[in-house]
Structures are given as structure tokens and as C-alpha cells.
Amino acid sequence: MTISMKVHHFTRAFWEHEPFLTLGCKRLRPLAPKLPNLHTTTPSLPFDLKSFIRPESCPRKQVSSLHNNKDPPSPQGQVETHPGGTRWNPTQEQIGILEMLYKGGTRTPNAQQIEQITVQLGKYGKIEGKNVFYWFQNHKARKRQKQKRNSLAFSHSPRTPTIHSVVTLEAAKGEVVDRDEEEGSPYKKKCRRWVFDCLEEQSMSSSSLCEEEEYRTLELFPLHPEGR
Amino acid sequence: MTISMKVHHFTRAFWEHEPFLTLGCKRLRPLAPKLPNLHTTTPSLPFDLKSFIRPESCPRKQVSSLHNNKDPPSPQGQVETHPGGTRWNPTQEQIGILEMLYKGGTRTPNAQQIEQITVQLGKYGKIEGKNVFYWFQNHKARKRQKQKRNSLAFSHSPRTPTIHSVVTLEAAKGEVVDRDEEEGSPYKKKCRRWVFDCLEEQSMSSSSLCEEEEYRTLELFPLHPEGR
DNA sequence: GCAAATTAATGATTTATTCAAG
């Protein structure tokens, strides 16, 4: 028996909830019946994976008319129906609120903030915490890269490279183009939680939440209490 | 009233759980009493943030003798006491198991797998899901960069650049140095969940877990059922 | 007008980089 085999037995036993580290290498119970190959390029995503994304209540029932929200007053035909239930499709209200918060200085909300935002936005359409998390990540990153593109476009412009390059360097540092950009340095100084805290938070059910601490954390957040 | 002010009122109201989007700009209730400045560089992490990391049961009681695990049989003095409660300090057993799993092909475990691993490793020391998550991320990344360093070191070597460079190119593709490397292409084809699923998972308490789906997801994982 | 084809936006993941504890 080779090391490699040992590892594989260990791994298998592990995933099958067997007691491992017994060094026994006992019975190799037959593998779970092979399901259709999931290693292919998955044309159009196998349904089980889709259902795994949001196990709302088993994938049996199709989410057809699941608007716990009502009267979308947006004139757009932006219905947030998740027909196949794949990815979050934000409503106008949701986008609006998120951008408000972003303008207000929110960049990397921590777990509690994500939870709050999610609850609020949930009034306007189906949403999960991870959507909020990703939205801020993406929004921030794309603002940043747009800014960079702009400044580079300017500085690469063949004419009058002197004055403009200075100005756009300022812009690149987030001084000119849009005050949305994070204050100065990347890596502001850490101590941001995110997802896993949400996890912990939910596991303990509102009991052991210290009000003072929560308060403080909330107060921590608005990075720019004064509008620059 | 400027737009900026509106945004700030909105933001504040939002974080204070007030009904927003009422377009009223009503009373600005006095700000929450200013707590000591948290905008500084936070030398040695303000305690409240630490407590936020793992709100086990309010930060009141110091985690002094919180071994819900017993008999750490490792001869190392590797006690996993979190005196200040900072960062995870893996035990020998935990590392061993994790490396076993890594050797077995685990690279980016999904939420359920993280949960399983966490539970198992919890027998040998305090651990959270995020530790497992980060461990695989870091381990993978650092194996990769070590490999890259090695191959570059070889190819930058001034002598006999012909043969070696070929060999080390192979190595760079993950063929020679360590078979741990992901199969071939980066981006195997996705559909990996992670943390947020854990979150969902915990919020629904074991009820609506579809066995079939879980089964399938587990089966999805071991990328290398046969040792290359 | 209208679908198919193409493109643009952007949600979701993974990888690279960096910070910092010990």
C-alpha cells in the first residue's frame, strides 16, 4: 500500500464522515453511485448546482411568484423574478440605496452592516448577504479601474503632456475625478470582518449580542462623517 | 441642503435603523455619543474589534480555559490558547489532517466541506470555518509561488540554461515539482460555493437540507479520485 | 417589429498581494 493510497483512503473516509485517523484502512465501501459527470464544462449549469445556490426550501418548488415585496414603483420593467434562480438581479431601488451608501462612504461593510443592508434591501427584492458583499467589492473595484483608465487615457494623450499629466495624477489619487474613492491609502488598516462573522452571528440567535459592542461597531462605520 | 448632506442623513438614518427613503429629512436626533476615536491607526486593536471577531458569548468573560477539546496528544507545546483571542494557531493534528486533505486533492472546499472539516478539526483544537477556508487559500497560493520561485531560480541560473529550462518549464506547469497542483487549467470550471452557503445553511436548521443534493455536492468534490 | 447574434455591464469566483502576529 502506497502513501498515495493511504491518502485517498483517508480522504474518502473523511468525506464520508467515517472516523478517521484510526490507521486501519478498513473496508472500502463502494463509492457513491457515480452521478452524471460534473467535470465537463457544464453546459447551462446542472440543476443541482443551481439549487445549491439558495436552498430556500429544497429545489423542488420552483420560485415562480416569490415576491414577498410588493409595488415596485420603478417605471422600469425591472422585475426581479429569478426564473432559473441563478444570479442576483438588483432592482432600481436596491441599486439606489447601495449607491447612496457608497456615496456616504461605505466601502467594505462588515458582517453586521451587510446583514442590515440585506434586510433593508430585502424589502425591494430578493437578496442575500453575499450579493451586498459582492456589490461593494465590485463597485469599488470598478470605480477604481475606471478612474485609472481615465487618468491613463489622459496621460497617454500625445498632446500637452505636461499640465494634464499632473492633474490626472491627482485624479489617480482620488482627489479630482470622484470623491467616492477611498480616502488615501489602500489598506486603510484592516480589522474588517465579513462573511464568517455573519455565520457566527446567525449561529447565536440574537441572545449574546452585546448592545454596547454593536453600537460601537456601527458607530465605527461611516468613514466620512464629514463630507470631505 | 446639498446632495451631500442628504446622503449623510440617509446614511446615518440607515445605520440607525430609522425608516429611510421617506424623503422627509426630519429631526436629526443627536448623534450617538462620540466614542474614543476609532479612526486612528488602532495600535494593538481596540478591544471591541477583537471581541467582534468571535462573539462566542460576549466579550465579558475572558476566554481563559476554554478547551472544549481535551487531551491534545501532540507532544509539542503547541497549546491553542487564544490568550488575547487573536488568530488561529493550528495544532499538529490539524495541520496534518489539512495537509492530508490537500494531498488528497482538496483545494477550494465548498461551504459544506469547510463545515465538515471544521467540525472534525475542532476535536483537536479551537477552530472556525474561516480558518479552514484561509488555510486552503494560503496553502495553495504558497505552494504555487514556491514552485514559481523554484522554476525561475532554475531558469535564471546562468549555467546550462538549455536542458534545465525545459524541465523547469514543466515544473512551472505543475508537472514535476509537486502533483498537488490543480489539474491542468486554472479555472477548472467553477461552481464552487463557500462561505455564504454556510451562512444559509446555518440559518435554516438542518430541516430543509435535501439529502440528494448534499450527496451530490459531496461527490462533486474530490477532484482527483485517481492519483494522477 | 422581432428574434438571433453581438456587445456591454456586472454578478460571482479565484488568484495575487499585502498586512501583521508570533
Added chain:
DNA sequence: CTTGAATAAATCATTAATTTGC
């Protein structure tokens, strides 16, 4: 120096806009 933790950058993948041919 090693490595846990966190953030930023790069990338994939899907949905909406938009264009195109009929």
C-alpha cells in the same frame, strides 16, 4: 521568517442592451 488574515486585482460567466438581418 513563517503564516494566518484581509484586501485588491484578475477572471469567469450570465444577464441586459444593443445591433443586425430578415
